[in-house]
Amino acid sequence: MRAVHRTIGVIGGMGPWATLDFFEKVLRLTPARRDQEHLRLIIDNNPKIPDRGPAILGEGGEDPTPALVATARTVEAAGADLIVIPCNTAHFFYEPIRRAVRVPVLHIMEEVARAAAQRLPALRRVGLLGTRATVATGLYQKAFRPQGVEVLAPDTAGQAVIDRLIYAIKAGEAGEALRAEGAAVGRRLGEAGAGAVVLGCTELPLVLGEHNLGLPVFDSNLILAQAAVRLATSPQPLPREVGA
Amino acid sequence: MRAVHRTIGVIGGMGPWATLDFFEKVLRLTPARRDQEHLRLIIDNNPKIPDRGPAILGEGGEDPTPALVATARTVEAAGADLIVIPCNTAHFFYEPIRRAVRVPVLHIMEEVARAAAQRLPALRRVGLLGTRATVATGLYQKAFRPQGVEVLAPDTAGQAVIDRLIYAIKAGEAGEALRAEGAAVGRRLGEAGAGAVVLGCTELPLVLGEHNLGLPVFDSNLILAQAAVRLATSPQPLPREVGA
Numbered sequence: 235m236r237a238v239h240r241t242i243g244v245i246g247g248m249g250p251w252a253t254l255d256f257f258e259k260v261l262r263l264t265p266a267r268r269d270q271e272h273l274r275l276i277i278d279n280n281p282k283i284p285d286r287g288p289a290i291l292g293e294g295g296e297d298p299t300p301a302l303v304a305t306a307r308t309v310e311a312a313g314a315d316l317i318v319i320p321c322n323t324a325h326f327f328y329e330p331i332r333r334a335v336r337v338p339v340l341h342i343m344e345e346v347a348r349a350a351a352q353r354l355p356a357l358r359r360v361g362l363l364g365t366r367a368t369v370a371t372g373l374y375q376k377a378f379r380p381q382g383v384e385v386l387a388p389d390t391a392g393q394a395v396i397d398r399l400i401y402a403i404k405a406g407e408a409g410e411a412l413r414a415e416g417a418a419v420g421r422r423l424g425e426a427g428a429g430a431v432v433l434g435c436t437e438l439p440l441v442l443g444e445h446n447l448g449l450p451v452f453d454s455n456l457i458l459a460q461a462a463v464r465l466a467t468s469p470q471p472l473p474r475e476v477g478a
Numbered sequence: 479m480r481a482v483h484r485t486i487g488v489i490g491g492m493g494p495w496a497t498l499d500f501f502e503k504v505l506r507l508t509p510a511r512r513d514q515e516h517l518r519l520i521i522d523n524n525p526k527i528p529d530r531g532p533a534i535l536g537e538g539g540e541d542p543t544p545a546l547v548a549t550a551r552t553v554e555a556a557g558a559d560l561i562v563i564p565c566n567t568a569h570f571f572y573e574p575i576r577r578a579v580r581v582p583v584l585h586i587m588e589e590v591a592r593a594a595a596q597r598l599p600a601l602r603r604v605g606l607l608g609t610r611a612t613v614a615t616g617l618y619q620k621a622f623r624p625q626g627v628e629v630l631a632p633d634t635a636g637q638a639v640i641d642r643l644i645y646a647i648k649a650g651e652a653g654e655a656l657r658a659e660g661a662a663v664g665r666r667l668g669e670a671g672a673g674a675v676v677l678g679c680t681e682l683p684l685v686l687g688e689h690n691l692g693l694p695v696f697d698s699n700l701i702l703a704q705a706a707v708r709l710a711t712s713p714q715p716l717p718r719e720v721g722a
Contacts, residue, residue, distance in 0.1 A: 268529075
């Protein structure tokens, strides 16, 4: 059978370092010995998309929906056969994005929940490290509910540390002390009963991992890259609604 | 004055690791404390573009011109205000690409020669490490000629080492021994009179640098990223023909 190679469209720039990390993960996950065996990606690294957090939390930010929809249409028009959004918080706006294009759009929470069920089928409680906005959307809670997995989020003080860490990563200034504080927040979720931790913000895998959390980790950006490569190389026809 | 932020279009995938390296260099070169201060990039990582080398050397490869032109038009249609090609060898096809779009297309050899003149104005001889095809095109020789800089290329055996190294990087298997051989080829250019070395293939900065060459190095991918960021943030109108 001829190798199928679909083009992966990336609604990127949220933030740019997370988009770069996603791109690198796709390259690492692709078995290729020469250029032509790699996958085509159309990346719209569009950091001009307004900040997702304030808009979700009703803190007066500009609505990012029009920019997200326009970026989805750009990568579709450029040739994407499937679309990913390497930003957890942006999935609050998943429905309008999905409806704006004809190609499937992967849903990062659904992919993480699916990967968790495969890797740790006996998991009952999972910790969630992400932006305050991502936690507030309840999207991980919704994705894990059918599997009977409870989602544990940090307390208010812990969440404030994680938000500071995420914005520091975006600013390129996440120092050792702040990283250690963030890791401690994750370890406390383990002490509270979480059997694993979701890195539910695509900036966090840049500084957190099993090495400093001491728990199994679900890296949402890696899981999204794995799902994208699997679908881009699948001999099966693509389902219209990948995340549904 | 309002900050000008133009969109950088990238004709990528030649190879994908060099495109990733270009993307990372642009992010590092952009002073940004939050997502929205970064630059928008439209990256068509299109590794399906046929191999440039055999086509240039008359060794029977498929002509990459149609795919290069189509990729240039894709990034232009997606919103690029200027276009870069992070692949030296592909610049053999610069003219048809430039003619296919309305926005400026940077010329990597012109940018390297300009940067070399600024950094080492007394330079008389420069070594060139690149694919056999890039050396054969004479594009670096042509770019450096107006400055009276002579381009020294490796001998046949040395060139064969560099070609093996480049294709090994693309295959993800450039081991220590081959890297050391490649560095030795570069150092021999210094012994032959070169006052600096051009890394004239965007894969080479991934394994070679001043640390193992012992000579000033012009990293063509870094210089291209610097030129792109400079133009993308310049308050001046863009010249139509950046590389001319």
